[in-house]
Amino acid sequence: QVQLVESGGGLVQAGGSLRLSCAASGRTFSTYVMGWFRQAPGKEREFVARISWRSRSIYYADSVKGRFTISRDNAKNTVYLQMNTLKPEDTAVYYCNTDPPQEGFWGQGTQVTVSS
Secondary structure, three states: OEEEEEEOOEEEEOOOOEEEEEEEEEOOOOOOOEEEEEEOOOOOOEEEEEEOOOOOOEEEOOOOOOOEEEEEEHHHOEEEEEEOOOOHHHOEEEEEEEOOOOHHHOOOOEEEEEEO
């Protein structure tokens, strides 16, 4: 079992930046493909970005491409999401998980709110 704890969210103005972190504990996560997902109010959870276990393969949703950067530090069991040029439509609760996600791994997420 892997426990995932997201942090780094907050309130930011449009155009601003935030860096999210996802700390994993329990079984080592270094061999997993990891992803970031988000859920806006009234919408289904959606994929944001994924990174392979050696960081050689990275993929972004079109809506965040060029603005967000996913990275990982396997020595620290942590995945990051650097979010730049934030837009109000980026407002959501952000979660990390394996990709494809495993139901039992969802954490509480971290709220990101972007004001216009």
